[in-house]
Amino acid sequence: MRKLLPKVEDSASHEVVSFPISLWDKVLNRARSGEWEPWPVVFGLILTWLLFQSLNGNFLTPRNLSNLVLQSGVVGTLGIGVVLVLLLGEIDLSLGAVCGVCASVLGVLITNLHWPGIPAMLVTLVIGMLIGLLQGAVTVYIGVPSFIVTLGGFLAWAGVQLILLGDAGELVVLDPIVQSFASSYLTVFASIVLGIFIVAIVLVSLLVRRRSRRRAGLEPSSLSTSSLRLLGVIVGTGVAIILFDAYFGIPYMVVLLLVVVALLTWMTNRSVFGRYVFAIGGNADAARRAGIHVKTVRLAVFALASTLAALGGILSVSREFAVSTGTGGGTLLLEAIAAAVIGGTSLFGGRGQIYQALLGALVIGSIENGLYLLGQPASTQNIATGVILVIAVSVDALSRRRQQTN
C-alpha cells in the first residue's frame, strides 16, 4: 500500500517543506480550506434556536419546528438554484419571478383547464426549464451579463404572471396531489424506514469509498473521521424523526427536498459535470483551455436553477392552496440569495455546497418565525435578516482577502 506513495529518491531533488507550523496556523488553514464549512452556520443556527426558546417557550416545540421547515421549503428550493448559479460565478435575479409565473401556470392548468395534478406539475417544471434555457442562451451565446438578462427576466415574468392570473389576481388550486407535499405526512413506520434507509446509504457509501481507496493503494480517511461522520448522520436523522413524529410526521415536502438535495449533491461533488461547474467558477479561462464546453455547462446550470424555481412555485401552491400576484414576489428572491450566502456559498464563484441553501433557509426561517412568535412586525424581521446577510458576506469577503494576502 505504501509503495505507490512518492518516495524520496535523493535528498537533493525533493522539497523540504518542514517549516514549523503553529497550532493557530493549523486551525486557520483548516478553516480556510473549508473543512469546517458547515459548523459556524450550524452553531449559529443552534444559538438562534436557544435564544428564541429562552424568549418564548413555544419556539422549540415539534409543532413550531415542523412549521418552520415547511416555511423554509420554498426559499430553500430557490436557494439551491442560487447555489448552482453562484458556483459558476453568475447570478440569477429572475428565480423569484420564475417561481411566481410557474405557480401561475400550475394554477391555470389545474383550476382553469382542469388538468390532473401530475401532468400539470410536469408541464410546470418543463416551462421553468425552458425559461432558464432562454435566459441562459442570451447570457451565454450573446454575452449579456446574467445580472442584466435575469433582471429583465424578473420584470418580464412578473408581468406574465399578472396576465395569467387575470383580473381576480388569484387562483385557488385544489388538487390533492399538489396539496399533499405540504399537508401530507409520512406515517411513523414509514419515517423510521426512511431514517434507516438514509443511514444505510451513508454507511454503504463510506464503506465503498474506503474499499475503493485501499484497492487503489491509497490511504483511506481515518476510521475515526468516518465513524464520527456516521454518528453525526445517525444522531441528526434520529432527532429529526423524533421531532417530526411528535407532531404529524415528516411532511412529503421534506422527503422531496431530501431527494433533490441528495441527487444534486452527488452531481456537483461526484460527477464530471459538477467538476466542470466548479472549474468554471474557479477559472473559466483555464476550464476553456482544458477543453471543457464552458457554454454548454453554463446553459445547463441556468436551466437547472430555473427548473428548481418552478419546483419552488409548486411547493408554494401546495402550502397556500392558491397562487396570487404576490406569489414569488416580495423578498422571496432576496431571501433565496441570502440563504445560499448565509449557508456559506461564495458570491465569487467556485465555492459552495447544495445543502448550504437549506441551512441558510433554516436560519432565515428561524429568525422570521422566532420574531413572529415574539410579536415583532415584519419590519423587524427584515432588519434582522438583512443584518445577518451582511455579516455572512463580510465573513466570506474577509476570508477571501486573507487568502489572497497569503
Place this chain on the structure above:
Amino acid sequence: MNMYDSLFPQGQPRLALRGMSKRFGAVTALDRVDFEVYPGEVVALVGDNGAGKSTLAKIIAGVYRADSGAITFEGREVVFSSPEAAGALGIATVYQDLALCDNLDVVANLFLGRELGPRRLPIALRWTQEDDMERRAREVLSSLSVRLPSLRRPVKQLSGGQRQSVAVSRAVLWGSKVVLLDEPTAALGVEQTAMVQRLIMRLRATGLSVVLISHNLTDVFQVADRIVVLRLGRRVATFTASQATPDQVVAAITSGGIESVEGIL
C-alpha cells in the same frame, strides 16, 4: 569535428522550425528564424523585449501561424492550426498564468477536462474515478520528484513553485514530448526557483524536450543545454551553455555580435 557539431546533440531534432517569418502589419516580428530542440534537451530562448521570443513561442504553441516556414515534428512535416492541434501532437505550453483552477485540488487540476470515468455516460451522470486519478497523479508527481503537502487541498494553498510544478506535471501526465515554459520563475523567490529548476532537470532526464523562455540568465545557465538568442526578430546566436559566459550571452542579446552563427544554420 567542425565547430558547429559541438553545438548540437546528435540525431534528429524532436521539433524543428525552419525559416519562420511572421509580420504584424508593418512590423516584422520574426525574420526567417530557425529553431530546434532535441529529445532530452533544454533549450533556452532568450532576447530583449520585442526580440520575437513570444511570437516564436506562440507559433510553437499553435496560437499563431507563421507567414512562411516549415515545422517538422519527429521528422514529419506538420501544421499547427490551433493550440489543440499542437497539444494533440504532444506540445504543451505552460503560460505564466499556469491555467490552474485555484478552488480545485491537485488531482482535479491534473485531470481537468480529461477526468477518468465511465465514458458512455453523459457527464452529469458520469462519476469521476477519484482513486484511480489520485493514484496516477501520485505516480507522475513521484516520477518528477515533485513533493506536495497534499493532493486533496485546493491548489491556491500551494506555493508559487508548487503551483508551477502542478502545471508542468499536467503536461507530463498527458504524454507531452515538448514542454514550453514561459517565464516559469518570473514571480518566484530563491527557494521556489530552485524547485522549478530541479523540475526542469527531471523533465530532461525523462527524455522530454524543454523550451525555456526566460529573462533570467542565472536560471538559463543553471538548466539549459543550449541557449538561442533572438534579436529584432532574427536568430543571432546559439551557445552551448557549458561553454559560454553570461557576458557573451548579454552581448548577443544587446548587440547581436559574438558567436553569431546566423546564415549558417
